Amino acid sequence: MGLPPGPPGARSRNLSCVSYKHPSVRGSLGGAGGGGPGARHVRCPPRHCCIGIWNQSHALVQGCWGGGGAGCPSPACAPSPAGAPGGAVLVCLCHGHLCNGNASGLVARPAP
Amino acid sequence: MGLPPGPPGARSRNLSCVSYKHPSVRGSLGGAGGGGPGARHVRCPPRHCCIGIWNQSHALVQGCWGGGGAGCPSPACAPSPAGAPGGAVLVCLCHGHLCNGNASGLVARPAP
Amino acid sequence: QNRSARHQAHCRLQELTIDLHDRKFIVMPTVYVANNCEGPCKLPLSTRVPSYYSHTVLLLGMQERGSPLQRAPCCVPVRYSDQLIISISTEGLEVRKFPNMVAEECGCR
Amino acid sequence: QNRSARHQAHCRLQELTIDLHDRKFIVMPTVYVANNCEGPCKLPLSTRVPSYYSHTVLLLGMQERGSPLQRAPCCVPVRYSDQLIISISTEGLEVRKFPNMVAEECGCR
Structure with a gap:
């Protein structure tokens, strides 16, 4: 169906990402991103x-x-x-191992 | 959706019909028309x-x-x-009580 | 059912019958009520169709904002029922249920 | 994906993206891949679409025999997937799954 080719890192293997949700956030990224309670890392489905x-x-x-x-x-x-x-929300998408744990240019606190 | 009004007899109550299947016939009229094995009468769903x-x-x-x-x-x-x-197949549709048991103009044998 | 009543304001189920008298191998039905879905798909869907899909709402929204679509949302059957067909051949009479023969509910997709 | 490739021989899934950068309350996705179903519906369906419905075949048959249809069969999504939307409001961030947002499979209905 002609999806554009993605970054090789995101497709050739299942990525692991840092998993966290601040208590103020409603909903969750689901099974893929939520992890168990207290989980710090999560293994993603292909192409994530x-x-x-x-x-x-x-x-x-x-x-x-x-x-x-x-x-x-x-x-x-x-x-x-x-x-x-004017808001202060920052977002990153990346395909390195646990790449979403640290954000360049800000002091990330991934979990309390 | 604009179905044409049908005969009052077929809609105001559930019809009973004679139920039979010759051994040569493949398939069946289903739960509505089949009856159990040996059943001679069957009660139809509405609008049948x-x-x-x-x-x-x-x-x-x-x-x-x-x-x-x-x-x-x-x-x-x-x-x-x-x-x-040139074939000899005859069909009737009717809405009288057990009306399909006897066909006017031929000697019907509803069950062996 | 007169013809002018078919030019209705929104996508809905309309009766469509197909005469099977000329198909000599079909004993019953002689007239098959297939039905069809007819009429335009327009916003707001929520007031017009009982179950509507987000994807359709988004396509209609694009169209309203002037983005051309290769295919605009279209009024189609979303629920069908079966049809019993009694046919005759040299092997005798056969009663068979065919799925998805009769349109029963319409929606914009 | 070039434009001419979209004029294909039969109903099929095509990529359609909707830019959400201007919807400031949506944090993610910034580009939403909704997809669309495009292309003509023609007989024989059996060689062209994996799952086809008897009702559609009958409508196409009527058309081929010259009977005018109020609505000809049309290429529409027959399977969808969900889409996660991350939005922000004065109440904070919300992650929510919306059903039937992405067309995944097409058929003639």
Whole structure:
């Protein structure tokens, strides 16, 4: 059906990502990204990326991300602003091992 | 959805029809028309007619008929030819109590 | 059912019958009520069709904002029923149930 | 994906992406791959689509014999998948799964 070829890192093996959810966040990334209670790492399904979402330097959600087909070209997490302008939400997608644990340019606190 | 109004007899109550299947017939009219083994009568679902199919004077299938929406305007069974011309298959649809047991104009043998 | 009533405001089930009298191997039915889904698909779906899909709403939204679609949402059957067919051949009479023969419910997809 | 490749011989799944960058309350995805079903529905379906419905074959048959149809068979999604949406509001971040957001398989209905 002509999906664009993705980053080799995200497809050739199952990625492991840091898994975390801040108590303020409603819902979850699901089985793929949620992990068990207290899980710190998660193994992703094929063709997934690691995702990290921060509010300033404070992690909100970390896990696997498969939806959207945007791909994750970078092996490292380089967060960019998302959501309404003036907000402080930063998002990264990446395909390196546990790449969503540390965000370049901010002090990430993956779990309390 | 605009189904044409059917005969009152077929809709206001559940019809009972004669139920029979000749051993030569493959398949069956289903739960509605089949009856148990040896059943001679069957109670039809709403909006069904009685059907009788004969090969000359010899009954092939009798039971309930709901498919097709052709309706069954007549209370009595008045068989008309069906299938390839020159064949001897006669069919009736009717809405009288056990109306498919006897066909006017032929000597019906509903069960051996 | 008159013809003008078929130009309705939204996608819905309409009666469509197919005459089978000329198919001599079919004993019953002689008239097959296949039905069809007819009418336009327009927003808001929520007030018009009982169950609607997010994908359709998004396509209609794109269209409303002027993005051309290669295929616009279309009114199709979303639920079917079976049809018993009684046929005759040299091997005798056969009663057989065919699935997905009659459109029973419509939706925009 | 070039434009001319989309004029294919028969109903099939095609990639369709919707840019969500301008929907500021949506954090992820920024590009939503909704897909669409495109292309003509023609007989014989058996050689063209993996699962086809008797009702569609009958409609196409009527059309081939010259009977006008109020609605001709149309290429639509017959299987969808879900889409996770991460949104932000004054109440904070929310991750929610929406059903039937992505067309995954097409058929003529």
